[in-house]
Amino acid sequence: xxxxxxxxxxxxxxxxxxxxxxxxxxxxxxxxxxxxxxxxxxxxxxxxxxxxxxxxxxxxxxxxxxxxxxxxxxxxxxxxxxxxxxxxxxxxxxxxxxxxxxxxxxxxxxxxxxxxxxxxxxxxxxxxxxxxxxxxxxxxxxxxxxxxxxxxxxxxxxxxxxxxxxxxxxxxxxxxxxxxxxxxxxxxxxxxxxxxxxxxxxxxxxxxxxxxxxxxxxxxxxxxxxxxxxxxxxxxx
Amino acid sequence: xxxxxxxxxxxxxxxxxxxxxxxxxxxxxxxxxxxxxxxxxxxxxxxxxxxxxxxxxxxxxxxxxxxxxxxxxxxxxxxxxx
Numbered sequence: 001x002x003x004x005x006x007x008x009x010x011x012x013x014x015x016x017x018x019x020x021x022x023x024x025x026x027x028x029x030x031x032x033x034x035x036x037x038x039x040x041x042x043x044x045x046x047x048x049x050x051x052x053x054x055x056x057x058x059x060x061x062x063x064x065x066x067x068x069x070x071x072x073x074x075x076x077x078x079x080x081x082x083x084x085x086x087x088x089x090x091x092x093x094x095x096x097x098x099x100x101x102x103x104x105x106x107x108x109x110x111x112x113x114x115x116x117x118x119x120x121x122x123x124x125x126x127x128x129x130x131x132x133x134x135x136x137x138x139x140x141x142x143x144x145x146x147x148x149x150x151x152x153x154x155x156x157x158x159x160x161x162x163x164x165x166x167x168x169x170x171x172x173x174x175x176x177x178x179x180x181x182x183x184x185x186x187x188x189x190x191x192x193x194x195x196x197x198x199x200x201x202x203x204x205x206x207x208x209x210x211x212x213x214x215x216x217x218x219x220x221x222x223x224x225x226x227x228x229x230x231x232x233x234x235x236x237x
Numbered sequence: 238x239x240x241x242x243x244x245x246x247x248x249x250x251x252x253x254x255x256x257x258x259x260x261x262x263x264x265x266x267x268x269x270x271x272x273x274x275x276x277x278x279x280x281x282x283x284x285x286x287x288x289x290x291x292x293x294x295x296x297x298x299x300x301x302x303x304x305x306x307x308x309x310x311x312x313x314x315x316x317x318x319x
Contacts, residue, residue, distance in 0.1 A: 058304070058305070059307055062304065062307070063304075066304070094309075095307070100309075101309060102307050102309040102310045104248075104252070104253075104310055105255060105256065106255070107253060107255050108255065109255050109256065109259060147253075149252060149253075149309070149310055150309065151309070184253065184255075
């Protein structure tokens with residue numbers, strides 16, 4: 001039975017085809033769902049792609065979170081179904097309250113589009129199990145609002161519960177220095193998960209580093225992990 | 238009744254506001270050394286139909302809590318004309 005993966009398209013999504021391509025390349029039955037739909041069409045996993053939904057008006061992700069499809073995404077997540085938000089998808093998940101914290105304007109105010117180095121800190125999610133814990137990988141960021149911010153208590157909780165999924169690091173895997181953290185995120189956080197571990201969001205783009213044609217396949221693990229997740233009996237996840 | 242409502246949304250105190258910092262530096266460079274603690278937010282104006290000014294205020298508060306301000310990073314203030 002093939003794995004059903006819904007890629008949700010919002011007006012202004014621009015990584016929707018890349019994300020679909022990667023999920024299909026990984027061997028899933030991935031398909032688009034429009035933001036005005038109200039059904040995920042029996043999805044096993046849900047991907048919210050990058051882009052600039054609603055032109056980033058008001059705040060990035062603030063309007064998309066009220067799209068007609070979002071109640072279905074909320075219900076899917078509440079039932080333990082995996083959800084991955086990439087870049088704008090991460091911003092939407094934070095605005096929707098499915099992930100804690102917020103993504104604020106980059107500390108240097110500029111749009112940053114370049115490769116960064118990440119350490120996979122949490123390799124037990126549906127989207128990171130293909131990586132070894134502690135693996136250092138390279139993939140691009142492309143965002144203006146990527147500075148992760150959260151209240152001090154929330155930040156402590158994320159660290160204590162090992163919910164930082166990926167963290168910006170230096171190329172050798174040591175703690176980030178200078179521009180290694182591209183946006184000023186607190187604790188060099190690039191991606192997090194919810195308390196149950198089924199909702200994951202990150203600012204960097206695995207979808208732009210998952211095809212040999214692009215010269216970098218470090219991001220493929222986010223997509224191939226979905227098949228590993230599906231191979232584990234539901235009771236053991 | 239229709240009320241004109243002004244909403245001011247500002248970054249929460251203590252959170253880094255790089256826009257405010259950049260503008261403060263620019264002001265200093267222009268000789269406006271008196272400026273400090275510059276914070277940049279957004280202003281939203283709207284007409285609200287409500288039975289009373291208090292009802293309008295309550296309705297706009299709900300708008301702020303749900304959409305206009307991010308409860309994690311922003312605070313807001315309301316002003317009602319008339």
